[in-house]
Amino acid sequence: MAKKAETVEEKLRALYDLQLIDSRIDEIRNMRGELPLEVEDLKDEVAGLTTRLEKLNNEVQTVEEQVKTKKNEIESHKESIKKYTDQQKDVRNNREFNSLTKEIEYQTLEIELAEKHIKEFKANMEYKKNLIAQTSEKLDTKTSHLKHKENELNGILTETEREEKALVVKSEEFAAAIEDRLLNAYTRIRNGVKNRLAVVSIERGASAGSFFTIPPQVQVEIAARKKIMTDEHSGRILVDAALAAEEREKIDAIIKNLK
Template identity: 70%
Template sequence: MATSVKELSVEDKLRALYDLQLIDTRIDEIRNVRGELPLEVEDLEDEVTGLSTRLDKFKSELEVIEDSIKSRKTAIEDHKEAIKKYTKQQETVRNNREFNALTKEVEFQELEIQLAEKQIKEMKASIEHKKEVISQSKEKLETKSSHLKHKKSELEDIMAETAKEEGFLAEKSAEYRAQIEDRLLMAYDRIRTSVRNGLAVVSIERGASAGSFFTIPPQTQVEIAARKKIITDEHSGRILIDNVLAAEEREKMDQLFSEFKH
């Protein structure tokens, strides 16, 4: 809370803000090394899950078709038995009406057999198609799974290399944030999220704010160098500091970063 923050001079506030900026920039650099890799891994995991689900669906559909073929084959045998029965009954009929009725039954059973055979033929073609799709899906799944394994390994290696340093820097960031009053901290965070490179505090380089082509008026440069008030760039909204202060704090932070590495 703001009440627990020790009252700092404007210069101390500027130094604390720039130190925080240097730490947060280093964290940004570490995260940039990972780049899109975490998202790539996440997308690949979703793809692999989707392909596995699709493959399971195709396999289930294949089983359903195979069961349907079995039931059609059973039905064909039943129709053949019925034909035998009706043909046998024709031998003992008493009149033409009964004979014709049995003939119609035999024809109906023959039509049912033809229909079932046609359906079996279509289902067998569907099975061949699905087997081909399953084979392609398996191949794709194997490729994606292998790619995922490689990307996960790559991410784990990067995480192992950078996790400790990022943890150390996150702690330092929290320490420096605790020194800065809430109002300034909110402004810093707001500027950081609104600018492309995350630089909320920048030094004056050759008469302009770092990374900008807009010249800072000489009188404003004098005020910035005096370190008596917080001054922002009217074009970008960034907090401005003089390059001497920036150089001093960079040297201090470089030492802090190198101490961790050693």
């Protein structure tokens, strides 16, 4: 277990070290940014388009079967017409002739109806084939985009995953050296600011990232490292530039060895 920081200076160094490590973890995670979510969204889109394409192809196949069925029905009706026409040659009276004529008319109407259905089926099939072409094109584009994003994400993960895991362990080690009260304050400040900086150094008479000048007397107190000082405007914990430079050099060396 890490040795607890006892003096104020040790506490300041421990806090700043933790901040430097956590900032590097933030940097790595920011490199990934929204990529994991983008990849998941693209996977969902590709899956959805694939399902839609399968459904459309099945629908086209069904319509093709319907067209085939109607064509078979037409052939059957034509055979019936031929049969009834041949029978008319051997009828014995007008009643039988008229009855066969009605059958022929019925079969003719059935052919016309079947041809109408075939025309409708073919129009529907053409519409679906256009949808298939559009969906296939969109699927190809999304699949290509997904592959690109996956490669991008895998590249970042390969490059940074080992370092990130090691840094998380280091962060826990350094946090263990800080008393609970200060660690809770650090976490609260860090979670409350956009850039996640809870501990900052003095730069050009102001806290890093701030335009508010720190009075000279306060700067002297911060440099003395006798008590924990905070920026009255942002609430961040302040350390002097010399201490910050020393700790940055130390933590940079630790991070370098983790890569």
